[in-house]
Amino acid sequence: MRVLGDVLLGRRTAQLFFTHSSCEMSALYNFDLLVAGPLCMLIVLVLRRFFDLAERLPRWNRVLSWVWAPALFGFGITAVFRYRNPLLDDAYMLGVYALVVVTLLLLWSYRPARLVLLALAPLLLHRLIKFGLDLGDLRLLAPYASIFTSLGKFTTLWLIGLVLVARSQKRNLAKEQQQRQEEEQARQLIATQNAELERLVAERSATLTQQAATLQQALEELQMTQSQLIQAEKMASLGELTAGIAHEIQNPLNFVNNFAEVSAELLEELAEEQTKPAPDTELELELLADLTQNLQKITQHGQRAASIVRGMLEHSRASTGERSLTDLNALCDEYLRLAYHGLRAKDKSFNATLHTDFAPVLPLVEAVSQDVGRVLLNLFTNAFYAVRQRQQAGEAGYAPSVGVRTRRVGDEVEVSVQDNGTGIAEAVRQKIFQPFFTTKPAGEGTGLGLSLAHDIITQGHGGSLTVTSQEGQGAKFTVRLPI
Template sequence: MNINTEILFSAIVATGIAGALSKFFSLPIRSARWHFLLTRLWVPGVALFLLSAVFGVKSERINDVYWLLVFAATAAMLVRLRNYRPARTVLLAMAPFVLWFGLEFLVALFGNRLIREYEDVFETAQGFTIFWMITFGLIARSQKKQLEAERLVREEEEKAKQRIEAQNSELERMVSERTAALTQQAEELRYTLTELKTTQAQLIQAEKMASLGELTAGIAHEIQNPLNFVNNFSEVSSELLQELEEEQQKPNRDTELESELLADLKQNLQKISHHGHRASSIVRGMLEHSRASTGERQLTDLNALCDEYLRLAYHGLRAKDKTFNATLDTHFDPTLGPVNVISQDVGRVLLNLLTNAFYAVQQRQKRQEPGYKPTVVVSTNNRAGCTEIRVRDNGMGIPENVKQKIFQPFFTTKPTGEGTGLGLSLSYDIITKGHGGSLSMESEEGKGTEFIITLPI
């Protein structure tokens, strides 16, 4: 093969290598500019071929210059793609061969004598660079396959991500529709809740009125006693005044008798005043119970309050059932001082608990058990940091399956028409939420029930 033909052959080989590299590195996608330049590497070869043919140049160095140009262009392309791992590997694969080729070219410029003397060395070096280039070429090929596999995985992940996003979008649409439906339901529930609250307020008011009715009946019975005393002592006092006037009109007045009459009159007036205050106290308690609670706390004698409402609840039930009688047992702690509470609210709680206690013993009394004596016990105790009030009865007791529901609103064990089921619920809220205390219950079916109120001092 002559020199000119060798240049033309080199151009064809370089074009093939450039096409292979362009395809290997996907240059049309990665860099259209370098793809264009590499696929035009045959142009300098053809130009050198024509120049050498026209001017009759026969030097072998023309072909070497062309290859150096090819190597330079390829190296520049690989440097441009240095972020792509196979490109760095191919650059490393070419480096020894290009170095060997450049060294041989420089040595050949000064003559071929040195090359002939060290021909074995140059051939060995050439073989090593070719082996090196093939080895790292295979490594680059393996790296490309690995990156391609990773790219496919990423594409699958991206597709999966897109599918997930599509599903999320669909779910968001469904959630939006469901949210709109729930919002509409919430509005309907809010309207229903408003109606329920209105009904509840009416029921609570009915419960208060029922409680007030029971209290009024007890007060009517309780107030009758001091009024009877007032009437009786008023009549006796009128008789004493009449005797005193008659004695004063006598010519011979008995001063000793007049003193006795005045002393009796004074004692009667004191008793009238005492029982009048007693009646006023009962009326005042009735007014306090009937009016809405102001929420203001005041120091209250709980012993007196318990005693007051015990008798009012008892006489309230007796006003309905004249045949009912029960033993009232009190154990009040004398060391218990005034406690800062809302007296009207605590009074309502006591009235509810005591009314329930008397109702329980009344129901058991109707069974006519031999030897049964209805008894309601009220006791107070001064504990460490708190005051304890206990209301115990020996009535029917509460079944186990009912105990957990006893403080629930609208739950009642009484027959229809005899209770709203709000008494204990309201009492629980007054003690726990209104006073920061506790209201608990202990009961044994067939033996009785005890309610325990604990109020912080």
Template sequence: MSISLHPDTPQGRSLPGSAAAGDAASGEGPRPGIRSRLFTKYVGLFVAVVGVALLANGLFEVFFYYREHKTALIRVQREQAEAAAAKIGQFVKEIESQLGWTTQLPWSAGSIEQRRFDALRLLRQVPAITELAQVDSTGKERLRVSRLAMDVVDSGIDVSTDAKFTEAVAHKVYYGPVYFRRESEPYMTLALAGTRKDAGVSIAEVNLKLIWDVVSQIKVGEHGHAYVVGSQGRLIAHPDISLVLRNTDMSRLEQVRAAQAGGGTMPDSLQEATNIQGQKVLTASAPIAPLGWTMFVELPVEEAYASLYASLQRLAIVLLAASIFAVLAGIFLARRMVGPIQALRTGAERIGGGDFSQRISIKTGDELEGLANQFNDMGARLQESYADLEKKVEQRTAELSESLQQQTATSEVLETISSSAGELQPVFNKMLENATRVCGASFGVMDLWDGERYNLVSDYNLPPEFAARRQPTIAPHPESGLAEVARTHQVAQVLDVREGAAYRAGSEMAVLLADVGGARTTLMVPLLRENDLVGVITIFRREVRAFTDKQIALVENFANQAVIAIENARLLKQLRERTKELSQSLDELRTAQDRLIQTEKLASLGQLTAGIAHEIKNPLNFVNNFSSVSTELIDELNEVLQGAGLDDKTKEEVAELTHMLKGNLEKVVQHGKRADSIVKNMLLHSREGSGERRPADINALVEESLNLAYHGARAEKPGFNITLKRDLDPAAGMLDIYPQEITRVFLNLISNGFYAATKRKESEGGAFEPTLSASTRNLGDNVEIRIRDNGTGIPPEVKEKMFNPFFTTKPAGEGTGLGLSMSHDIVVKQHGGTVDVNTEPGAFTEFIITLPRMLAAQGNTGGRT
């Protein structure tokens, strides 16, 4: 292996502008030093590779051994649990078999002694049965024999509805739930029905302590054991009999809950758990059919994994020996690799410092030698590319300068659009000036098409003689650039006017441009609105030089801005015209409203006619229709202007103007609604005696009015809520009245109550509950109706005027002041009744109406009370 460093020249050289010089000029500090040696890293790498390989192999072996060992243990435990469950099931089946022959005989008068003898023999043969009861087919207990109590014959106890009787009759056998006598000994009920219908049912109480013999014989390793849990989670059998006698609840163990949820079988994910002593164990379970019990077998984890721990110790010893070997091998190999890499590092530092003539010589015949050759090639290429760097920097600087000019020109145009307030001439002038100047043109013009001709709207730096002789273009020459723009709606560029078809054909405009204006290269960009040509921007150069794509894109951008400015000016003009019309309509509406108010003040309530409504109808309909159309126009205009590409300042001005117009429209709508409400109420007020006179149930009218007013308020205001109370006297009965008019009175008073209670709720909030109550009372020849709310109440000065026409305390647009006046006239004048008010400001208001049962033949003219 051969390693050397040498420059191309005897002294080498350092180029200006190199990395080292750049670092010094920029003030950067020295680079951070090497934090760790390559030799140490390689040694650590070899050690890590060997260690990881051995560790991975050992861990894989341990992992698979652990899984296989655990699976085998669980399989053995599950087999043990299933075998034990089968034994316990067989134990119960044997008891059931022994109990079966007690149900063979039918019941008769002389069979009691024989059955008692059989029962005693059963208790001797089956020690697990503590008590036996025999029940006839009707469910009456005929015999009970017990180890713990006196025998009972013909007790007559009815068990026909107990589950142990009904289930045994239905299914021939019944296994009862486990229960504990004296809260210690586990028992269960086993009932068996005879094959004959008249054989009855034998019911045995079985002591489950004897299952302990089965459980205690199950051996699981050295320290493992088995136990049985009932369907309710209580311990039935356990090698430690004291746990059973203490009635231990096992349902708090996770494995017990999981097994009961899975029908007696635990999921595979729960093979390790904690037992009742708090010890980690491997556990398995099996259901004991058909009792609903579960057999559990568990083995301590320490005992189960003892062989695994021994395997881990052996693995640790192997890893230690392999690590020592890896360190020695790493030292040997790292020494042969670090030398060439250090040479590469030194050469790279010199090239990075600007010495592009540096060459690295490594003769190892491997990838390191190839890397050294690549460093050498890179140094040669850097020497070549440095010469072109300054030229590229100058070229890029020129491009950035041109881009900055274009951005500045665009910004100036947008600023002019923002400050022009709808005036187009300043926008056109600034746009044409910037397009001509930034694109390096000599002069330019902007023409707009009015449908017949192209009219000059702006020019920049036109030669005086050309400007004096230029005329509006009506029909451009078919071969000219303007005709091409009109035909294709695309940008047209004429590289040399003198070589163009229009000039050679003698077109007056082409000759004027070339010979008088001195134009050689022209660029024409169309102004398009929805693909309709509205104008053309044309810029001219006095030398033959094509416009670049960036310059064409800049002029196209200016053309788009010009179209937007034209459209904005048109829309603003329409907006001002609409605003003027709206202002005039508002003045007309106010005049009509003043006339209406004067008419209301001067006219008598009984002499109002449809002529008043006709007088107001035309201006009112016009205002309503105009308001609707204007609202739509303003919304449409706002959408167009917001999407027209305006700057933020112009958008704010447009938004402020549309907001002001909408405010005026809202006032128009408010005055229109008030005028419509006034006319409607005045016409209703003039209808004295309208509707049909007939007997009506006053309680039904009150109930109907409450429902109508409540649901109407809910529909108008979804959040409306109030408590309604009713106290309707059944003796109030039928009255001779105008039901339609009285209903109108009730609706008016109830609505006022809703309004007052809601206002108080809005002011107080909290736990205040708006309430309105209605009551009726029989007074003999009269009927009294009371409508009470817990609202804001009525001040004394308002109470004196509340029945006067056109008097209202509601905000403008919410009331006309005719409701209470009409209600008073209907009750007093039309029906000969009375209206009274009982109120307390800030607490309640109660209207008291008295109506006669029989209405006078000629009506009444009673006064107010």
């Protein structure tokens, strides 16, 4: 206890705190430097380790490592020459304190160093005052001496308290530094990962760009092929339509030719009758009546042929997309017969029963008649194809039949095309409106007819196109258009 007090407060102050005989004090003088030296080295060692001087101030750390040399020198002088000076240990302690202060000033940017310097300042000031008093052999008055002694105790407690605070502060700074290091490592790791991700993204982008170019080329080729197939489908439809129109227009032309020949024969008979001396008036009237009737028939069938030609021109004209009020009954009847005669033009042996059930009062619908006509022609053509396939299968007692029905259903007009052909399997019905899907043999279908028909009705007119079928029994396509 006496040693610690002598180190922190000085020998003279320790004499005020402790009571010893003159013999004891005289003996103590011989060992002041022997005790102060190790204590100072201990203080310096703690200081060096506490502030990590080997890393922060390596050169100054080597200087502090020689703090034992003055103590050893002073102890040698005292031991050899028997020179006893009570102020020698105080001077040595003050020198060590000065080194500590210099060290703390060099570490001024380090917060715990500033705190320790603040903690050491009162104690160092007290020791300097005490050393000055001892050096001048001065004594304070009794009341002031007691206060001075109490201040020495306070400076010791102040030093201990702030050193503990500095220790806690150092730990917190170490934690913060470790946390910053971890954050820096995390940032470096993230930066490395970002660089790797950027590299991978660049590689992936290059791959995707190449794939996109390949897909674009494939898409262009597909579009070209699609255009060719659509053109082939149009040409096939046009061929069927042309054949149907040729067969259809041949009937009125035959009537016109036949009635014209008969009319010519009637005119010859009328001329012969008029050359007779006594012409038969009743026969002349009868011939004139027959001739008038024939001319009416010629006019009627001529108008029918003109109507067919007019419809052909309208159908062949490119669709303008302009809608107009359309009579679906007339449109269905016209294209049903065109499709039927078109198939008969290719196969004279084919015959089918046509059933029509048109609503007597069917509202007109606003539609593009050419486009709706193409849809109906495609549905009728498929229906005749289905019944023809079943007929060629040689089924006993089978009679081909195709029917069309129109009616109003709420705010829509419905057109149903039904046949008793081969029917459509469930697996086929799910894909029947897909582009390029067809059940016809190669060369007979492109798989675009129903796909285009579905787009015309659903996308072009806001309606619907559905199918119901029983395999081996027939199929029914239903078109609904809003009124």
